[in-house]
Amino acid sequence: MNTLFVKAPAITLRFVLLLLISTVAMVADHRYRVLEMPRGWLLTVMQPIQFVADWPAQRWHGWTEVVAARSHLLQENKALLEINQQLATEHQQFAKLQAENRRLNELLQSIATSSLPTRYRLARIVQVSLDPHTLQVQINLGSQADVFLGQPVISSAGVFGQVVHLSRYSAQVLLITDSSHALPVIDQRSGQRAIARGDGPSGLLRLPFLAAHADIREGDLLLSSGLGKVFPAGYPVATVRSVSTPVGEKFAEVVAVPVADPGKVQEVLLLWPDRAVQTIEEPVTDDLVDDQADDGDHE
Amino acid sequence: MNDVANWRDGWLILTTLLAALIIDSMVLPQFLGSFRPDVLAVIVIYWSLMAPQRVGVGVAWVAGLLVDVSSSGLIGLHAMVLSMQAYITLMLYQQIRMLPRFQQTLFVLILMVLGKLLAMAVLGMTGRLPTIEFWFSLPASVVFWPLIYALVQRWRKRALLPS
The missing domain is CATH 2.40.10.340 (Rod shape-determining protein MreC, domain 1)
Known part of the structure; x- marks a missing residue:
């Protein structure tokens, strides 16, 4: 039951409708950033496709690790250990400095206490x-x-x-x-x-x-x-x-x-x-301050 | 017989569209990146030309929307461009099918340029006018057309005459 010819008026109507929807979507997305939710859902749908697309790059990375020479890996390991030692040494003073900083800030009654991410x-x-x-x-x-x-x-x-x-x-x-x-x-x-x-x-x-x-x-x-x-x-x-x-x-x-x-x-x-x-109830997305004068700046 | 061919065509349409989405999502080295063909657009044009009853502006629009989301671009941009390309193909498919291969390729080139111009106009309005590299994908897309044409045509013939 195939119609041999495609009905032109119906297609034109559909096309104009889609054109309209696209335009509205672009304005809503660019100007008002209100499409984050549907964008997230669609991106979740695209996950398997992206996974397949990412696979070769990932394999390549894994493969270069496999064929890396043993001496190279040992060398890298040694360098990393050295860095780790250095960082650990530096970190010994960290707790003391943090406490000291807090005390000094309290003395100054400063509100700008920089807190570390948890x-x-x-x-x-x-x-x-x-x-x-x-x-x-x-x-x-x-x-x-x-x-x-x-x-x-x-x-x-x-x-x-x-x-x-x-x-x-x-x-x-x-x-x-x-x-x-x-x-x-x-x-x-x-x-x-x-x-x-x-x-x-x-x-x-x-x-x-x-x-x-x-x-x-x-x-x-x-x-x-x-x-x-x-x-x-x-x-x-x-x-x-x-x-x-x-x-x-x-x-x-x-x-x-x-x-x-x-x-x-x-x-x-x-x-x-x-x-x-x-x-948590504070909407964190408010941080994406939209500068009205400058379309959609972040921060 | 006809039902079997239709069913196979349906699968082929789905597979090629998915493959195009995957290929377009792949990351190429920097110097090759801007020369990559627009595989999805070529596939959408092919199916609008060869199976206009099945693939039309709607399918093109949905495919474009998925590209927009996955590439973190403006929602509706690729959707608009692809549905426009599908629409023009649908309006002219009877004439285009009759054309010799070379002129068909020319038609694809024109569609690609139109799509680029539309995208450029929209991007310009958002204040992100694309650089010259934006046009580099054209040659590869046009070279890709006869290739995809021959390949899918062969699969379809095989589907029509199961051995």
């Missing part, structure tokens, strides 16, 4: 191809592992990005170098505050709106300041590469290199900051 979890970066127009990676943990929207993600080197899309078994992480991402930072040396904006494909950060006389120098380390309420304070973000003030400009042009290199990272750490544990 929970970390290692997540693997899934090798699936993502929108080439944004800088994102996908990780293998989702809402089932208590991951939440706006969750800070760090690598062993420093701040990496934040969770922007979430499904049951995976999450998509926007890198701090994406052009729609910005986070508040503080210069470790001078205490100068600034905003670090992603510069897109160049993989760098720019610090806009810094006065020409701001105390910021080449080689300075920038830490997260915690003001944006997404990233906890005190994690390394970037090192300043160049500072210049073009003639006739009010603001300095500051370029910084992020400490976490997304190209080399295979595993990242998810952080559960203290406040998220204490006040």
